[in-house]
Amino acid sequence: MPKVVTNDNPYLPHMGTIREIIQETPNIKTFRIVLDDPEEMAAFRFEPGQVGQLSVFGVGESTFVINSPPTRREYLQFSVMKTGEVTRALHRLSEGDPIGVRAPLGNSFPVDELKGKDILFVGGGIGMAPLRTLLLTMADRREEFGDITVIYGARSPQDLCYRYEFDEWKAAGVNLILTVDREFPGWEERVGFVPTVLAEEAPSPFNRVAITCGPPIMIKFVLAGLKELGYEDDQILTTLERRMKCGIGLCGRCNIGDTYVCVDGPVFSNTQLRRMVSEL
Amino acid sequence: MEQAFFLADAELQEALAGLSAQADVWVPASDARKPGLVRFRRFQPGLTVRLDARSLVSAKEVLFPRSETLLRFTKEKDLSVPAGHRIHLDDARTVRPVVVFGCRPCDARGFLTFDPVFTKGPYRDPYYSERREKTTFVSLVCRDADAACFCSAVGSGPADPEGSDAQLIPVDGGYVLRPVTERGAALLEPIGRTAAPEQIREAQDVLDQVGRETVGEGSLTTLAEAFRARFQDPAFWHAHIDKCLSCGLCTFVCPTCYCFTITDEARGLNGERIRSWDACMFPHFTLEASGHNPRPSKVERYRNRVGHKFSYFPARYGQVACCGCGRCVRHCPVSVDIRAVVRDLPAQEEAHA
Amino acid sequence: MDTLHAHLEALFDDLELVIGWETGYEPLRPTPAFLRSREDLSRLVWNPLCAPNLSVYLPGILKDAKETGKKIGVCLKGCDSRSLGALVQEGFVERERLYVVGLPCPGTVDPEALAEARKSSAPVTHVSFRDGLLAITSRDGTEEIELERVLARRCRRCRHPNPLHADVILGDPVPPRRTEPSFSDVDAVEAMSLEERRAYWEEELSRCLRCYACRNACPLCVCRDRCLAESRTPKWTTQRDGVRDKFLFHMIHALHLAGRCTECGECERVCPVGIPVALFKEKMARIALELWDYQAGTDPAATPPLQTFDPSETGI
Ligand SMILES: Cc1cc2nc3c(=O)[nH]c(=O)nc-3n(C[C@H](O)[C@H](O)[C@H](O)COP(=O)(O)OP(=O)(O)OC[C@H]3O[C@@H](n4cnc5c(N)ncnc54)[C@H](O)[C@@H]3O)c2cc1C
Ligand code: SF4
Ligand code: SF4
Ligand code: SF4
Ligand code: SF4
Ligand code: FES
Numbered sequence: 001m002p003k004v005v006t007n008d009n010p011y012l013p014h015m016g017t018i019r020e021i022i023q024e025t026p027n028i029k030t031f032r033i034v035l036d037d038p039e040e041m042a043a044f045r046f047e048p049g050q051v052g053q054l055s056v057f058g059v060g061e062s063t064f065v066i067n068s069p070p071t072r073r074e075y076l077q078f079s080v081m082k083t084g085e086v087t088r089a090l091h092r093l094s095e096g097d098p099i100g101v102r103a104p105l106g107n108s109f110p111v112d113e114l115k116g117k118d119i120l121f122v123g124g125g126i127g128m129a130p131l132r133t134l135l136l137t138m139a140d141r142r143e144e145f146g147d148i149t150v151i152y153g154a155r156s157p158q159d160l161c162y163r164y165e166f167d168e169w170k171a172a173g174v175n176l177i178l179t180v181d182r183e184f185p186g187w188e189e190r191v192g193f194v195p196t197v198l199a200e201e202a203p204s205p206f207n208r209v210a211i212t213c214g215p216p217i218m219i220k221f222v223l224a225g226l227k228e229l230g231y232e233d234d235q236i237l238t239t240l241e242r243r244m245k246c247g248i249g250l251c252g253r254c255n256i257g258d259t260y261v262c263v264d265g266p267v268f269s270n271t272q273l274r275r276m277v278s279e280l
Numbered sequence: 281m282e283q284a285f286f287l288a289d290a291e292l293q294e295a296l297a298g299l300s301a302q303a304d305v306w307v308p309a310s311d312a313r314k315p316g317l318v319r320f321r322r323f324q325p326g327l328t329v330r331l332d333a334r335s336l337v338s339a340k341e342v343l344f345p346r347s348e349t350l351l352r353f354t355k356e357k358d359l360s361v362p363a364g365h366r367i368h369l370d371d372a373r374t375v376r377p378v379v380v381f382g383c384r385p386c387d388a389r390g391f392l393t394f395d396p397v398f399t400k401g402p403y404r405d406p407y408y409s410e411r412r413e414k415t416t417f418v419s420l421v422c423r424d425a426d427a428a429c430f431c432s433a434v435g436s437g438p439a440d441p442e443g444s445d446a447q448l449i450p451v452d453g454g455y456v457l458r459p460v461t462e463r464g465a466a467l468l469e470p471i472g473r474t475a476a477p478e479q480i481r482e483a484q485d486v487l488d489q490v491g492r493e494t495v496g497e498g499s500l501t502t503l504a505e506a507f508r509a510r511f512q513d514p515a516f517w518h519a520h521i522d523k524c525l526s527c528g529l530c531t532f533v534c535p536t537c538y539c540f541t542i543t544d545e546a547r548g549l550n551g552e553r554i555r556s557w558d559a560c561m562f563p564h565f566t567l568e569a570s571g572h573n574p575r576p577s578k579v580e581r582y583r584n585r586v587g588h589k590f591s592y593f594p595a596r597y598g599q600v601a602c603c604g605c606g607r608c609v610r611h612c613p614v615s616v617d618i619r620a621v622v623r624d625l626p627a628q629e630e631a632h633a
Numbered sequence: 634m635d636t637l638h639a640h641l642e643a644l645f646d647d648l649e650l651v652i653g654w655e656t657g658y659e660p661l662r663p664t665p666a667f668l669r670s671r672e673d674l675s676r677l678v679w680n681p682l683c684a685p686n687l688s689v690y691l692p693g694i695l696k697d698a699k700e701t702g703k704k705i706g707v708c709l710k711g712c713d714s715r716s717l718g719a720l721v722q723e724g725f726v727e728r729e730r731l732y733v734v735g736l737p738c739p740g741t742v743d744p745e746a747l748a749e750a751r752k753s754s755a756p757v758t759h760v761s762f763r764d765g766l767l768a769i770t771s772r773d774g775t776e777e778i779e780l781e782r783v784l785a786r787r788c789r790r791c792r793h794p795n796p797l798h799a800d801v802i803l804g805d806p807v808p809p810r811r812t813e814p815s816f817s818d819v820d821a822v823e824a825m826s827l828e829e830r831r832a833y834w835e836e837e838l839s840r841c842l843r844c845y846a847c848r849n850a851c852p853l854c855v856c857r858d859r860c861l862a863e864s865r866t867p868k869w870t871t872q873r874d875g876v877r878d879k880f881l882f883h884m885i886h887a888l889h890l891a892g893r894c895t896e897c898g899e900c901e902r903v904c905p906v907g908i909p910v911a912l913f914k915e916k917m918a919r920i921a922l923e924l925w926d927y928q929a930g931t932d933p934a935a936t937p938p939l940q941t942f943d944p945s946e947t948g949i
Contacts, residue, residue, distance in 0.1 A: 012369060241568065243565075253560070522667045523667065525689070529844040556873075
């Protein structure tokens with residue numbers, strides 16, 4: 001068998017195997033992936049918020065956040081919403097299938113700066129994925145952080161990801177507020193859009209950092225809501241999305257002015273966002 | 281000029297043939313069928329070498345091919361794993377030494393835009409970098425700037441040695457070859473005979489004279505701020521860009537445009553992952569899976585092209601990403617003139633008064 | 634020229650803007666101009682160097698234009714006006730929203746031929762045109778060159794130099810160079826043996842950069858951002874740099890222009906590497922002519938043949 005070339009080629013994926021697939025919602029699947037080389041897997045380090053490029057060979061690569069926390073390293077977890085060519089192909093894979101992984105890429109949440117602070121997570125739909133890695137990191141290092149409140153919304157109850165672990169989150173002392181867009185039979189949590197629930201809950205900005213991720217329209221109203229509640233720009237973190245290819249600052253497409261989302265992001269503070277040219 | 285060699289016109293073919301023994305030699309050349317159409321081609325004996333003409337497309341494809349294999353993947357049967365097969369990856373590549381002979385100073389300088397991006401990092405591109413390390417540029421001192429050229433306006437000039445390993449200086453009966461770098465000296469030694477003192481003097485005169493010429497008006501290197509101020513002035517961008525067709529021509533002929541895409545081309549699980557030229561002027565370039573496009577029309581796209589070259593790149597790498605070769609101006613189907621757009625950036629007060 | 638300015642001046646209050654040409658970075662390169670004020674009109678030029686076919690802008694500009702009730706003025710050469718006709722036929726352009734200034738066309742210049750014909754290669758400072766002669770001035774003096782010597786290929790075969798569908802024709806009609814359709818360039822390629830023809834296109838197309846200028850300059854290529862040549866789903870072409878994919882792209886382009894191409898030759902004019910891509914479409918135009926006696930864009934009321942289905946048609 002020809003030898004696999006493992007040099008410092010940043011385009012060369014590491015081979016992994018899908019250990020488990022979880023159908024989260026009708027169009028989102030979670031993949032738990034283990035790198036084939038046990039040494040590589042053992043040595044793999046990343047920070048919460050960093051992303052990976054998953055390869056379906058013959059179809060292509062796409063970017064997904066590593067949504068398992070660095071504190072749990074049996075597997076790397078990615079949640080994938082089915083939207084186009086590569087994500088459709090990912091959804092066709094089965095447990096045990098080989099998959100390529102280029103990771104970790106991009107920057108991460110400033111975990112150390114968040115120590116001692118109260119935290120507010122505001123997530124919508126698949127936007128919960130990048131929040132989950134940080135949330136579980138904090139849950140695993142619970143005593144280092146203050147109050148942790150999560151407002152998580154989706155269109156309907158069956159569109160909420162990670163339902164099977166909500167109890168675990170709560171047990172770790174997370175104040176979990178769930179909401180869906182409208183009434184559903186059997187739904188006993190909140191009803192209403194995420195920004196509305198945010199205004200109702202009104203978590204105090206005092207010594208708190210808000211971290212938000214979701215569809216652009218939700219982000220827009222959440223940012224406005226946070227401002228209303230008195231949050232300063234540097235108390236707000238978000239992750240940006242741009243079409244990506246290389247993920248390593250070379251192919252030229254993910255820029256917002258002179259900022260490259262793939263290497264300078266995806267995590268940005270609202271202060272940084274305001275300094276960017278307006279081309280979101 | 282300390283050390284220099286002389287190459288007579290009549291010896292050019294022979295010298296290029298000699299160089300070809302050790303390297304792929306790329307020269308501006310025309311086809312028999314289209315004498316006016318000059319582009320970089322791999323030298324073979326008999327090729328019509330055209331040092332007198334500017335090439336249509338830049339030399340960038342020599343180091344950055346229009347399409348190249350990043351890796352090959354193959355499906356291999358393996359019953360010890362659950363899927364029953366593994367995927368084997370192979371990124372092996374061979375790199376031959378390359379000589380770009382007779383390009384213009386702007387062509388050589390164009391790669392100074394690639395270098396910080398592809399060879400420095402945060403991630404080093406091994407494909408480009410490995411080739412780059414083995415490439416020697418011999419550029420021709422340029423005496424026939426046309427109306428589209430503007431190298432002096434971006435801090436270069438028709439006799440600019442930056443980016444070149446050696447210079448070809450036209451003199452009576454041939455060329456004086458002047459090494460600029462050690463690599464250039466090593467290349468030239470075997471192909472030319474030492475130039476006579478009067479040839480060196482003549483060459484020095486040419487170099488001095490061309491070095492004094494200014495190609496293109498003013499300076500376009502300090503407009504990063506002006507660009508930011510213009511960013512949200514739709515009237516400005518419309519006035520310049522309404523005529524643009526949003527094709528990929530300007531970026532494809534440009535020696536400093538390096539955007540690419542990566543695609544898998546395969547039959548089932550056997551195939552290759554390739555990288556090919558892409559262009560910020562194409563709508564798909566930034567189209568996201570959701571249908572959202574942050575640069576939905578040619579106005580935002582062209583603004584990005586200008587911004588990348590004259591504002592964003594300077595902010596990241598401390599230099600403009602344009603060598604003033606004029607190709608985008610010369611070959612644009614509707615003569616969009618990037619110089620005029622950039623030059624007008626600061627004129628805000630006058631324009632709106 | 635003076636009549637053109639005067640005519641548009643007099644009318645300008647009723648026009649939203651005028652699309653014409655102005656001097657580009659060099660007098661040799663007139664460039665499309667979107668003239669939005671009366672003062673702008675002074676920039677308008679019209680001569681045999683005004684090559685771009687301005688009808689390519691019409692669907693977009695009409696879509697974006699505010700409903701002011703004012704018309705959009707546009708200057709069109711003979712071949713450009715056929716493109717307009719086809720756009721009207723296919724419903725992409727509402728003729729009544731336009732004011733069409735038809736300019737009888739002496740023919741346009743092939744820049745490469747001009748470069749060969751000129752003795753000087755110095756930047757040009759002035760150009761004028763009279764009695765079939767181009768006078769080109771640079772620091773090396775003034776050279777006079779016969780237009781006929783440097784004519785673009787499209788113009789050598791032109792039979793519609795006098796615009797159709799115009800609101801006004803400014804200038805005297807010019808005698809067409811051809812009165813009968815001429816496909817001699819297609820004939821020349823078809824006369825080659827199969828192997829020769831293959832070698833010919835392989836060599837020509839090997840230069841193609843897939844910059845898609847030919848597609849984007851074509852007034853009838855209306856899919857633009859949704860072109861099959863770049864689609865990955867369905868995937869017709871790969872991103873490899875081989876003739877096979879380039880050929881497929883050009884076949885897609887040509888077939889989509891069957892019975893629609895108005896023979897303005899823009900695709901070929903804009904190609905940076907000189908591929909005679911218009912030949913593919915001329916072949917299509919010939920088939921449309923022979924099969925249905927149809928010339929796209931000449932009759933705005935006609936239905937394009939491939940938009941109709943007639944089982945009684947013969948020859949298919
Ligand atoms: C930093 C970052 C983190 C992300 N994390 C997640 C996640 O955890 N879960 C999830 O479901 N989605 C995530 N996305 C979005 C995801 O990358 C796209 O939905 C996905 O690339 C679409 O690929 P496709 O081939 O199915 O779509 P197509 O529309 O067929 O796109 C073709 C190709 O374009 C590129 N592309 C298109 N849209 C995007 C996009 N929005 N972002 C990046 N590249 C794109 C990809 O290379 C893709 O393969 C993330 C995006 C970014 C930028
Ligand atoms: S500027 Fe010219 S070459 Fe560039 S995209 Fe526009 S029309 Fe094409
Ligand atoms: S932007 Fe234009 S002038 Fe500048 S390097 Fe590119 S092609 Fe040449
Ligand atoms: S094809 Fe005819 S109308 Fe068109 S530019 Fe040539 S001569 Fe003029
Ligand atoms: S304009 Fe020429 S190079 Fe560009 S895609 Fe068309 S044929 Fe190819
Ligand atoms: S994804 Fe290629 S530069 Fe960011």
